[in-house]
Amino acid sequence: MDLLPSRDQLELTAAAAEFFSEQVPIAGIRARRDEPASLDTKTWLAGAELGLLGLSAPEEVGGSGLGLDDEALVFREIGRALAPGPFLGTVLGARLAVLAGRPDLAASMVDGRTAVALAELRDGSVGPEGLGGRLDVLDPEGSTYVLVLGEDGAALVETAALGDLEPLAGIDPGTRLASATVGAASAACWLPADQEPLRLRALVLASAMLVGIAEAVRDQASDHAKNRVQFGRPIGVNQAIKHRCADMAVAAEAALSQTMFGAVALQSGRADREFQVLAARIVSSRAALDGASANIQIHGGMGYTYEHDAHLYLKRAQVLDHLFLQRTDALGGLLAQAAAQ
Amino acid sequence: MDLDFSPEQVQFREEVRTWLTEHVPREQRPEEPAGMREFDLGWQRTQWEGGWAGIAWPEQYGGRGLTLVQQLIWYEEYARTGLPGIDANFVGLSHAGPTLMTRATEEQKAFHLPRILRGDVVWCQGFSEPGAGSDLAALSTRAVIDGDELVVTGQKIWTSFANIADHQELLVRTTRGDSKHHGITWVICDMNSPGIDVRPIETIEGGAEFCEVFYDEVRIPLENVVGGVDDGWRVAMSTLSFERGTAFTANQVRLADTVEKLIDTAREHPGPDGRRPAIEDDEIARRLATARAEVAALRAMTYAGVCRNLRTDTPGPEGSMLKLYYAEVAKEVGRLAMDVIGPDALRLVSRWAPGGGWTGNYFYSFSQSIGGGTSEIQRNIIGDRVLGLPR
Incomplete structure (x- = not known):
């Protein structure tokens, strides 16, 4: 039993963190605000080159063959860095392609040539034959496929098959949003949920990103509390500030521990894996949303400006909180589970 | 990372479970002091005679010399029996004992530690x-x-x-x-x-x-x-970091079972409308699910804390995070139970009563964010020593 990162995992996450802080600075989100894609192709390919898209993919398709715990630790860094771009969709898409017997497709995702956007079904349905209905698509620019999670399984559908996408104003400057209404589009790949619970995997990686956000806002708020001087003292001496930072730290720690527990539970096929993953999503969403809100408050007027990063954490956290599963469904789903193992 | 216990640890768990099934006290713990003392010490003595006292204590002081993982397994299995905490033996086993082990002379250790394990004395x-x-x-x-x-x-x-x-x-x-x-x-x-x-x-x-x-x-x-x-300040600080680090493991583990018991209660007990089971009330259902998620996270934090202790030996300020999170969740669970049982919340039932009393447990939960350092003090410690905020 070991829930702490190994030396190898610490090296892996340090390398990922270094890549994001050097190549994908948060200020870039503001700079690219009016660009069609939230991340430039060169940086996307550099990330693929580093192996970020194939961590858990088998070596036959160019992946590293690592575990979901390794991948979750890297997605925590993606969340911490607020890195834009279709990382989540492409990594999940590669997993789907491998399990659906399309290693060629998976290989082109792992090396960055084929990007996969996430699509949320607003109404309609998705199945082995394909999908029909109304969709919201995240970061569609440059994508070849969209990934759609349904009740019975997950599908990859060609982005071109969705017809005209209508760009929408999204809440997060780092996430492009569009909607599509599709009569019928066939699935390039279909993975039944009883073969692989891809939604749980998606929830683990989203939870890991939320953990990264919760830790980032904890650190940003604490730094501000150390340096911002009012009434002749750093504001962090006041318990009104200090205790809020402490609460952020505890929530982030709880979210991290549970997310890693959920990742390992899913990976090892424990009977209570769904219980553990839903719990991870619930505590990590709350840690990120509460923490990002507190961070804005602790920064005062500055926290309310577009120029500051504080709102970017909140907005990404809201996007992730609403992906794959709404909170009431997560809570209902958790209560419907048998007790933890 | 993995959640697997070794074959030896799995076997250890089996042995603990079997032994507990056969030996846990069935009678209700007396509420008057002399009877309570006899009950708590008698139970400790039974554990010692069975070879289960001081699982993670060194053998030279009468312990089993095993790791905190086995200690954790013991607490998990113990929680499943539904018995309340170690109570009168708490200070000796989780406080004074560990402090004596780190700071006392060999004579002091040789005299006191075996007596604590044997259930001879209350501290x-x-x-x-x-x-x-x-x-x-x-x-x-x-x-x-x-x-x-x-x-x-x-x-x-x-x-x-x-x-x-x-x-x-x-x-x-x-x-x-x-x-x-x-x-x-x-x-x-x-x-x-x-x-x-x-x-x-x-x-x-x-x-x-x-x-x-x-x-x-x-x-x-x-x-x-x-x-x-x-x-003595240095000695006391080592005691307190033990208290915040590992001494509450038993309580943390037990809280998960309390939440499961509360969910079972909510499935049977009439809810706020007096007709349907409490769990069919949306607000109660969401709070129960949130509590389930939080005790799961508490367990994951406890596991991570045990792993950290295995790597570093001495509990650090992270123990305060566990203590704070535990106390806040325990209080919410205590309060949630009062809503689940509805009008029965007027009846005082001791938490020592067979099956556990929710109203007694509710009032007891207030002690969890006061004893062993208030939640406010834990927040100061986290702010100062984990986050490095100015004092």
Whole structure:
């Protein structure tokens, strides 16, 4: 039993963190605000080159063959860095392609040539034959496929098959949003949920990103509390500030521990894996949303400006909180589970 | 990372489960002090005779010499029996014992540690005073050296089980100087010494173990000092970090079972509308699910904490995060139960009653964010020592 990162995992996450802080600075989100894609192709390919898209993919398709715990630790860094771009969709898409017997497709995702956007079904349905209905698509620019999670399984559908996408104003400057209404589009790949619970995997990686956000806002708020001087003292001496930072730290720690527990539970096929993953999503969403809100408050007027990063954490956290599963469904789903193992 | 227990650990769990099934006390724990003492010590003695006392304590002091993982397994299995905590044995096993192990002389260890494990003695903690609660170093109970004895005069308060204890880990002021942290001495006090007056304090839960203790020229041999005269603050801090680090593992593990029991109750007990089961009320259902998620996270944090302790040996300030999170979740669970049981919330049922009493548990939950350092003090520690915020 070991829930702490190994030396190898610490090296892996340090390398990922270094890549994001050097190549994908948060200020870039503001700079690219009016660009069609939230991340430039060169940086996307550099990330693929580093192996970020194939961590858990088998070596036959160019992946590293690592575990979901390794991948979750890297997605925590993606969340911490607020890195834009279709990382989540492409990594999940590669997993789907491998399990659906399309290693060629998976290989082109792992090396960055084929990007996969996430699509949320607003109404309609998705199945082995394909999908029909109304969709919201995240970061569609440059994508070849969209990934759609349904009740019975997950599908990859060609982005071109969705017809005209209508760009929408999204809440997060780092996430492009569009909607599509599709009569019928066939699935390039279909993975039944009883073969692989891809939604749980998606929830683990989203939870890991939320953990990264919760830790980032904890650190940003604490730094501000150390340096911002009012009434002749750093504001962090006041318990009104200090205790809020402490609460952020505890929530982030709880979210991290549970997310890693959920990742390992899913990976090892424990009977209570769904219980553990839903719990991870619930505590990590709350840690990120509460923490990002507190961070804005602790920064005062500055926290309310577009120029500051504080709102970017909140907005990404809201996007992730609403992906794959709404909170009431997560809570209902958790209560419907048998007790933890 | 993995959640797998080794074959030896799995077998250990099997043995624990079998033994507990056969040996856990079936009768209700008496509520009057003498009966409570006999019950708690008797249960500890049974564990010792079965070879289960001091699982992670070194063999040389009568323990099993196993790791915190086995200790965790014991707590998990123990929680499943539905028995309340180790209670009167808590200070000896989780506080005084570990402190003696790190700071005491070999003679002190050889004398006291086996007695704790065997269930011969009850320990209590003499730290807080009327004028020194969160500001523990402000303590003023005085000890004057007279020959080879300390002569202690003053008052301690919030001393659980002082009325049935044999020994006390007592903090006294031996030197009054510029630094309030210097001049404190940690000493083992015999609770049967002349000059000690123990008076019970009734709690909001109605328990019989809470006390205040008065010392009127109580004479304690100097050889009972642990860690040196005037150096007691360092000794006390090691005790407190143990308390926050690993001593609450049992409570954390038990809280998950409490939540499951509450969910079962909510499936059967009529909810706010008096007709449908409580769990069909949306608000109650969401709070139950949130509590489930939080106790899952508490368990994951506990596991991570055990792993950290295996790597580093001494509990650090992370223990305060666990303690704070546990206390806040425990209080929410206590309060949620009052909503689940609806009008039955008017009836006082002790948490020691068979099946557990939700109303008694509710009032007891308030102690969890006060005892062992308030949640506010834990937030200060996290702010100062984990986040490095200015003081």
